[in-house]
Amino acid sequence: MPFDLAFIWAGLIAFAVLAYILLDGFDLGVGILFPFVRGEQHRSLMMNSVAPVWDGNETWLVLGGGGLFAVFPLAYAVVMPALYAPIIAMLLGLVFRGVAFEFRWRTTRGKWLWDLSFAAGSTVAAFAQGVALGALVQGIPVAGRAYAGGWWDWLTPFSLMTGAALVVGYALLGATWLVMKTEGHVAERCRRYARSTGLATLALIAAASLATPFLNEVYLTRWFAWPSVIFSLAVPALVALCAWLLFDGLRKGRDTQPFLAAQAIFTLCYVGIGISFYPYIVPPSLTIWEAAAPDDSLSFLLVGAAVLVPLILGYTAFAYWVFRGKVDPEKGYH
Known part of the structure; x- marks a missing residue:
């Protein structure tokens, strides 16, 4: 084949997952912060800021999960039994959250129930996404092309830490999003939340980064061997720069800079995970090429992706352009 189709598809799946994290991360963060902001008008403002885009953001989760099933079926067959509990918890959380968007506006007496469902x-x-990530990073045992672990292997101190880290990190994205999209009480309150969640996020990133090389010898070698050690030094340096931009933007009262800096921190952490994983798709057992479907299937699916991915990107860009600017409950976007 003139192209390494498995590698191309690994890049597409990785891009879809990153797009989901960056886009759905901030609207999950809005829900995480929901209980900490009082007042019906303020909470309506928070939900209005993400109402036009939240469902489109989750398109990337469907693309990433569906793509994994179609393109890397062996990886899907191994990962699902290993992570059934956190994946089911994630899906149930997304269902209750999605229903809350629709039902909260249709009731007064039961509004507290849908507020609770949203948060x-x-x-x-x-939290479930973070736990699943931690379980994947620490390794999934495989024997005879099947999952060889137990029902509770995903539940470890490391996976609980990564679960907490993602909750705090998404809260940071949500806070900086609300700083960018709202005015008045909500924006000022979220500016304070962004400072505290920013510090907590950086601390948890540091803790996870210190623990990861000792989870598996592959990571230790990858991080500190030449020339990958260059990336191991560059990524933390860039994270530190983005952290400075985050707090500088918050201190100077800028609206957009903190959000972009927080997104950049997440992107750099994702790049660091990618450096650690490659060429494995299920570390430390299955490489991209071992888990991939036949080349004929990859070629056929790539034609569909060549049409679908640009359409999704175009729709997403258009939606964010239409609903750009600040928002308030009375006037909508302006």
Whole structure:
């Protein structure tokens, strides 16, 4: 084949997952922060800021999960039994959260229930994603092309830490989003939340980074061997720069800079995970090429992706352009 189709598809799946984290991360963060902001008008403002885009953001989760099933079926068959519990918890959280968007506006007496569903669903979904990530990083045992671990292997101190880290990190994205999209009480309150969640996020990133090389010899070699050690030094340096931009923007009262800096921190952490994983798709057992479907299937699916991905990107860009600017409950976007 003139192209390494498995590698191309690994890049597309990785891009879809990153797009989901960056886009759905901040609206999950809005839900996580929901209980900490009082007042019906303020909470409506928070939900209005993400109402036009939240469902489109989750398109990337469907693309990433569906793509994994179609393109890397062996990886899907191994990962699902290993992570059934956190994945089901994530999906249930997203269901309750999505229903809350629709039902909260249609009731007065039961509004507290949908507020709870929105906040709890967002928090559970974020925590479950972090736990699944931690379980994947620490390694999934494979024997004879099948999952060889137990039902509770995903539940470890490291996976609980990564779960908490993602909840705090998404709260940072949500806070900086609300700083960018709102005015008045909500924006000022979220500016304070962004400072505290920013510090907590950086601390948890440091803790996870210190622990990761000792989870598996592959990571230790990858991080500190030449020439990959260059990336191991460059990524933390760039994270430190983005952290400075985050707090500088918050201190100077800028609206957009903190959000972009927080997104950049997440992107750099994702790049660091990618450096650690490659060429494995299920570390430390399955490489990209071992888990990939036949080349004929990859070629056929790539034609569809060549049409679908640009359409999704175009729709996403258009949606964010239409709903640009600040928002308030009375006037909508302006």
